[in-house]
Structure formats: C-alpha cells, structure tokens
Amino acid sequence: xxxxxxxxxxxxxxxxxxxxxxxxxxxxxxxxxxxxxxxxxxxxxxxxxxxxxxxxxxxxxxxxxxxxxxxxxxxxxxxxxxxxxxxxxxxxxxxxxxxxxxxxxxxxxxxxxxxxxxxxxxxxxxxxxxx
Numbered sequence: 001x002x003x004x005x006x007x008x009x010x011x012x013x014x015x016x017x018x019x020x021x022x023x024x025x026x027x028x029x030x031x032x033x034x035x036x037x038x039x040x041x042x043x044x045x046x047x048x049x050x051x052x053x054x055x056x057x058x059x060x061x062x063x064x065x066x067x068x069x070x071x072x073x074x075x076x077x078x079x080x081x082x083x084x085x086x087x088x089x090x091x092x093x094x095x096x097x098x099x100x101x102x103x104x105x106x107x108x109x110x111x112x113x114x115x116x117x118x119x120x121x122x123x124x125x126x127x128x129x130x131x
Contacts, residue, residue, distance in 0.1 A: 001038050003102075003117065009071045010040055010119045011098045013058075016065060022048040022057040025123045026079075026086055031115035041079040043086055043123060051078045081123050085111040089121055096122040 006029045014027050026043040048054050059073040079086060088109025093101060101118040 005070065006038055006040075006117055007100045007119070009068055010117070011100070012065070012067050013040070013061065013071065013076075014042075014098050014119050016061045016068075017042070017044075017058070020057050020061065021045065022054055024120055025081060026090070026121050027119040028089075028121070029117040029119070030077075030113055033114050038075070039077045040075055040119075041077050041083075041086075043079050043081045043083075046081075049080075054078045083111075084109040085113055086123055089118070090123045093118060093121045095120055 010027065010029055014024050017024050022042075022044040024042050024044060026041070028041050029038050030041050031038050042054075042058075044054050048057065055073060055076075055078065058076050062068045062071055062073055081087075085108045088107075088111065092108075095101060095118060098120055099118070103113070103116050103118070105115075106113055
C-alpha cells in the first residue's frame, strides 16, 4: 500500500480522534507481510478501554470525514498500552504530536515488527520500581 496514503490518512485520523474520548496515546501502522495488510494500531486514552466503544468512535469519525475517504474502520486495531511492542517502543521513541517515523525489521521488547510507521508515541511511562 502507498505509504504516503498511510501517513496522510493516519495523521488526519489521529488529529480527529484527539477531539474524542478515544484520544490516541500511540498510533502506528504495522505491516502484516503474510497477508500484505497494513493495520493502524491505536492505543486510546484510558477513558476508553472498551473495544466496542473504541471502534464505534473510530467508525463515527471516519464516516463523518471526506478527508478520510479510502480508510475503513477495519484498517484500525485497538491495542492496549501494555502490549510488549508498545512498551518496548516507548523506551526508544517519544512523539507527542503527529509525525511519521518509519522502521523496518525491529524487535521491541521481544515482539518482532517487520515494517511500520509511527504516527504518535506518547504513552505515559510508568516507574518500574512502583510496579
């Protein structure tokens, strides 16, 4: 898939989700090479931890915006902030706004990600001594 499309649509979706309860702490496109599919992993704000509510909000935002034409809710994936890849990535990258950081063939916290594009990485870091 065209990576310019992924970046443009991903950034716009994140900006629009910032105006909802599902404001993303982290978002990144992840490529699944076996099926040649890209999924936009989104870690929503702690205010929305129910998957159905998350997907309802995303579907509503996408359907209300002509600027998101070509993007479907099925291209998104609800990811929790304690996912190993998110925990590993937050140690090496901080991107509180929207941007695009490309990576290829990396392992984060023991979780292999073949290809990806980070749109935001702003997950609150927890004190390991307190855990």
